Amino acid sequence: MKVIIDSEKCQGHGRCFSLAPALFDSDDLGQGVVIGDGDVSPDQAENARLAQENCPEYAIEIEES
């Protein structure tokens, strides 16, 4: 499982890095960024979905492996 942020859609609402701080961070402008290559360990799968389901801009995609 992998998370991706569509940076065209992201407006920096900050829901992803608040809900899943192990998977997302904010850059110097406050936009969401994926940590590392976005791989989601099994214990983070629920947080990944939570981040996806709470993004007001529908900017988070999850690729199932």
Added chain:
Amino acid sequence: MSTTDKAPVQDFATDFDHTDPSWVKDPYPIWDDLRQRCPIAHTDRYGGAWLPTRHEDVAAIAHDTDHFTSWTVVVGNGRPGEDALPPPIGVAPPITSDPPFHAMARRLLQPVFAPKQVDLYESYVRELCGKLLDPFVGGSAIDASLDYAEHIPVGVIAKMLGFPEEDGEIFRGFVHTILEAVDKEPEERIEDFQPVIDYFTARIEEHRENPQDDLTTFLLEAKLGDMELAPEHVFGSMLLLIVAGIDTTWSAIGSSIWHLAQHPEEVARLKSEPGLLDTAIEEFLRAYSPVTMARLVKEDMDYAGCPMKKDDWILLSFPAANRDPDMFENPDEVIIDRKVNRHAAFGLGIHRCLGSNLARMEMRVALEEFLARFDSFSLADPDAVTWSQGQVRGPRSLPLTLGNF
């Protein structure tokens, strides 16, 4: 003309007015009704305005900067005059700016409001909240709006801009001039605005002479490309911070406390599960979203069957979008552990509230400090609670009874 002179609204579908007393008292049933039968309402008031009530339409308009301009974002009787900076800049960049200028003006301010920068103010906010609340500990009453919520963002914004903290009363007057007195005639509003101009001009001059490590000096020294910001841009951005940063957060804190004052079981739960507070705050933001924005229609067009005319207002109700049953299960129920909450309280699209990280931090600290000091609190008199009029909704008077019962 003041609100009291206006004809009361008979049908919100064809003659809505967001300053009508029934809307100010309780707008939610009005939106529910419109959502089912319109869903985009119209009024001839304010020179013509439209009100989308479904999340889908609010989101589409918020994202559509081709057909809708942000030139002004507060609905009033007039339209921006010749003195206003023209689109794409507007009077208070970047909130009144359109692409492509918007991105530059916003990028300039974004680092200041990024989460890591905002966190630097947390200890100040906590200290301020403590100072406000401690005199009431052991007492039996507090006005959670007048004695508490309203002072928090005032203090934070004054600190950020490097303005005297004791000028809070002056800022609150400005906010009223700009946001609440929308039903006055344009000439009267221009007259009312002069003290705002004088105050800011004085602060700008002080900072030019004595640069400080604050946002005012930051704006004065900022550059877009090689150019310093136009004086109107500096003025407009400072104005934006005062207007957008104060009664919005004040309202959000006040509405949250108003809700909790009626739900002691939720107070108990938040005290025993402090980790739930962030989730609860998102739900308060959804259910009691304080901020409604506005757009102007750029050219005559048909939108979803509505014959929109150039310069018609769109009253862009994020609060109504956040109560749309097509978007949220049981939207009128406040569920403090609601897990899926794709709310739009901070707007959608390129104008997402620049201060959202700051607002959330202020809400969290304000509620933490409040809950830490009072075991129980309830509305002293539900009818004594008064709500603001205009595009920012929150309790302006919120008398509570405090107790250890």
